[in-house]
Amino acid sequence: MKCKKCSKTAVIRLIQHNTAFCAEHFIEYFEKCIQRTITEYSMIQKDDRVLVAVSGGKDSMTLWYVLNKLGYKTSGLLIDTGIGELKSNVISDFAVKMSRELMIVDVKEYLSGLTTPEVAKLIRRPTCSVCGLIRRYLMNKVAYENGYDLLVTGHNLDDEVSFLLGNLLNWNLEYLQRQAPFMPKTHKRIVAKAKPLVWLTEKEIYVYAMLNEIPFESERCPFSKDASSLRYKSLLNRLEIDQPGTKLRFYKQFQRLSLFQRDAILLNECVTCGYPTTTDKCSFCRMRERIENAMGEQAN
Numbered sequence: 001m002k003c004k005k006c007s008k009t010a011v012i013r014l015i016q017h018n019t020a021f022c023a024e025h026f027i028e029y030f031e032k033c034i035q036r037t038i039t040e041y042s043m044i045q046k047d048d049r050v051l052v053a054v055s056g057g058k059d060s061m062t063l064w065y066v067l068n069k070l071g072y073k074t075s076g077l078l079i080d081t082g083i084g085e086l087k088s089n090v091i092s093d094f095a096v097k098m099s100r101e102l103m104i105v106d107v108k109e110y111l112s113g114l115t116t117p118e119v120a121k122l123i124r125r126p127t128c129s130v131c132g133l134i135r136r137y138l139m140n141k142v143a144y145e146n147g148y149d150l151l152v153t154g155h156n157l158d159d160e161v162s163f164l165l166g167n168l169l170n171w172n173l174e175y176l177q178r179q180a181p182f183m184p185k186t187h188k189r190i191v192a193k194a195k196p197l198v199w200l201t202e203k204e205i206y207v208y209a210m211l212n213e214i215p216f217e218s219e220r221c222p223f224s225k226d227a228s229s230l231r232y233k234s235l236l237n238r239l240e241i242d243q244p245g246t247k248l249r250f251y252k253q254f255q256r257l258s259l260f261q262r263d264a265i266l267l268n269e270c271v272t273c274g275y276p277t278t279t280d281k282c283s284f285c286r287m288r289e290r291i292e293n294a295m296g297e298q299a300n
């Protein structure tokens with residue numbers, strides 16, 4: 001297998017694009033793909049302060065590395081949910097190496113001293129949905145309160161097509177309308193959000209991370225092993241083997257539909273915290289109330 005650009009030995013074959021690249025040309029292709037996505041969706045303006053949500057996994061670490069290499073002004077945000085052992089050393093060493101700031105937020109400070117799994121158990125909700133709610137709320141809050149223009153996450157093509165399939169199977173229109181690569185600011189307390197890796201697969205990100213010696217943790221969240229998103233991923237991987245390019249086509253055609261609702265939703269401000277919500281109290285504050293009630297019951 002030879003590189004389509006220079007005929008050196010290829011390190012990766014991209015069957016969905018009917019091509020193969022050597023290390024040098026794969027790195028070039030990968031970075032251009034991210035820059036093209038940023039430009040196409042007008043994700044980042046010159047001088048924007050960008051907050052990168054980092055977990056220590058390959059996607060977020062690679063995203064942070066590439067944005068830096070492309071010259072964007074970035075800082076990292078690590079949310080310590082209390083799940084597993086916190087790999088903050090790997091991330092903070094990486095931040096030092098890139099000369100970038102890293103903020104670490106401990107969820108316990110916002111949840112009466114409890115970790116995410118403890119909250120889920122106490123209020124009897126699935127850990128993954130509690131974790132998602134907490135992370136979304138805190139990422140936006142931290143980005144807004146620290147004056148960032150944009151919050152970026154490392155969602156890749158495999159994540160996006162798996163969400164898409166799940167949202168379609170359940171006809172979850174509200175989620176489908178928000179599953180865009182870029183969501184602009186629609187309220188003064190909502191920070192714009194972008195996913196610059198949406199056109200890259202897990203395999204491409206993994207190979208790029210290895211070639212550039214980007215440190216990352218390959219451990220999967222212990223709560224995600226039964227998550228339906230993993231079943232959708234394995235189903236889509238099988239489809240991709242039979243019909244290469246399925247994932248790209250599926251996501252591309254969805255983008256063309258432009259179902260996205262950017263400003264049509266009328267937002268109120270939460271009576272407790274002031275952050276936008278579609279009801280009178282946001283789901284984060286409602287969850288905090290349930291925690292306090294459950295703790296009160298336990299104490300009695």
Ligand SMILES: [Zn+2]
Nearest residue numbers: 003006022025
């Ligand atoms: Zn080459």
Ligand SMILES: [Zn+2]
Nearest residue numbers: 270273282285
């Ligand atoms: Zn609230």
